[in-house]
Amino acid sequence: MLLIRPVPFSDESLESYIMRLAESNGYIKASGFWSAIRQTFDKSGIEHFNIPEKLASVNPYLAKRSSSLRIKALHHLSTLSNLEPLPLLELAIFRSANPYCTNAQAVIHNGKTLPRQFIVSSPAICPDCLQESNYIRQIWSFWPYNRCHIHAKPLINVCSCGEKISVYKDQAIGICQYCNVAYEKLKSTVSNEVDLIISTWLVGIENHELPNVSQSHKFGLVLWWLKLRTLDLSEFNSNEFVAFFSDWPNGFYAFLEQKRDRFLEYGSKPMHQARFKDVYDDLLLISAKLPSPRFNENIVLTAIFCFFNDSIISKNNEFLSLRINSIEAAILLNTSTEQVAALVDLGELKSHIRIKSGEFMNLHQYAFELGDLFFLWQAGFQTEYSNLSVLTSRW
Template identity: 30%
Template sequence: MLNPIELYEDESLESCLLRISQNNYYDSFQDFSDEVWFHVKEEDREVRGTFPATLNTVNLYHSHTSSDLKLKALIKIEQWLEINNFPLLKSALSRSSNTFLRQHSAVFRNGVDIPRILLRKNGIPVCPECLKENEYIRQEWHFITHDVCTKHKTDLLHHCPECKTSINYQESENITDCQCGFKFSDHLTPQANSNALLIAQWLNSENTKLANVWGEHQAISSRFGVLLWYINRYNLTDDFSTSFVKYSLNWPTNFYSELDEQIDKAKTVQIKPFNKIFFNEIFNRLLLDCRHLPTREFKTNSILSHIYQYFLSRYQIQPNSGVFSILLSPLEASTLLSCTTDQIYRLYELGFLKLGVRPKLHQKIASHQSVFTLSSIILVKLSNMQSSQDELHHYLSAW
């Protein structure tokens, strides 16, 4: 049996476990971890691995292969606390089968996929005002996308004002105080940057003008996808809040202008006809980078939707433009059509997709081989052959 604590829906798993161990008078988290591991092994000697002795590796997504022991340990702790409905499991970050962008792995919590690259690796900032009210760590403070507290509209505190040490409760095992003795709740943090606040509120599904741009009903996972796409496309490593908000408020006009510039540049340096030019020679990884954000469904992937709208609007004006004879690979074609590559091969076999090059006899077209004309892909999309009931657009029945 363990002395119970009050659990919070927005609390991180590491914070929960630390408070449980401290509320039950363990000298350190490692002591608590050792006891949990011992009891789990007593009940199931077949389970492999150990229960981590440090907070920064205790979450489920840190497991390289199986997280069975961690799962059993969390269930055991819940049994000791005499609580139901698996609140600790719900607060955990699990490894997701989804990926973002260029194969960025994702973590999963409460129905939301989050790019793992957006998790903080060194320090975990805190909101002094939140700690005054309840002494626990919010999950959102673990994300680099959140530099402000949306509740109090103030900056998060990254370093101790007294000794300048980076704040990290996972290392210090202290939520409220610095190792030097400074109490975080005593600090007055400045008002939040308006752009950073907008982004944090948007990612928390609060109603902001960013929601009006990217979609009011857009899933939180897709919002993380948009932000990661932007950071990756413009190679941003430092503060991105101001530039992202400015970019969003000019969307999609600014994006269309960039694509126009890429086409104009291709015409300027053109040394071969368009029907010999690959799509990625002009637009680089434009399609492949928005293939997983984390889906390629138009209704949830606003980047991909606007890429299609851009090419469609140009096609309606100049259908005979040489640009539409450029060549796409099956992978790029499946992205623009929001379907599987198997569907692309099926469309080709039945003559719906036009080849811009003649393939070698009896040789299957490779997924990266640029062979399909852009115009034929647009025409297939315009034909509305897909079923509205499919998760991905299903243009033709199975073989």
């Protein structure tokens, strides 16, 4: 079985490749092929639940019980012929052990990290791409990519028959299961310029509007921006996103200043009694991992540091006394909360809460002052991954 093996495209999705495998090996229906595959698993002794009923759920990140058993099953599938193993694992999307900020789950595909909530289970398609080569591009599943960066047209998610397109439920690749039309015949409209800028940027092509950072960080920035504005995915506004990041970091600094002014005007307590959180909400928590916590891979944390350093700390004003807790201190120092506790023990960092000997500090207690953190930083607090090393040229 599986004697004919098409070569996968580097940007192809795993489901698409399996559908093409079915076609090349004489199966008219992808679902028939998938049932046959499942039967071979019954005989192989590997537990059946590793292979899902539906091809659309084949990726390891979707495994309900154990993604490592799913990976084992994919490995088995890739060796079903006596030829070289099939390149299935290279195309797969895996769970990542490292969540984003505030516990947003992450997945890994081909060395890229992105938020799990950004994966679209039933991607829209570009008819022109399908006409050039009939396979499903993985990037079509990565929200907010919604414009083909090659043909500059919107992806289409509804067939001309009016049904929603479900590419992995179709019996043959690129053919509507309801009306049998080939998707390559569908017509798309002219694209919105701003959406195209975002899609082109996400795919890894440099542009002048948006920050030139790694692809993983780009998806991290989209997630961060949504959290900063407390928006759902459905509320994402591409015009506002591009306007915000095209003036980076000035737009962000203006946002931080606005927050400060609002607190000074409407805050319920004087600044010297306030917590960092009172003024800036969860800013540090949402910015901590995008997906990296390191300054040179996280433009948001770098901007936060520069903002406080330049416009607040250097003027020696009352923001120095903003209270932060151990979790926020660990984010700023890019270290662990245990290390923060050790710095207190060593007398390097002053705790404003008295801890009896033998007791531990509660991580959520607002024991530190922002100013102390900055002075400690500047005094040369270093760990192997210290953020300071990226900014030492400033001092």
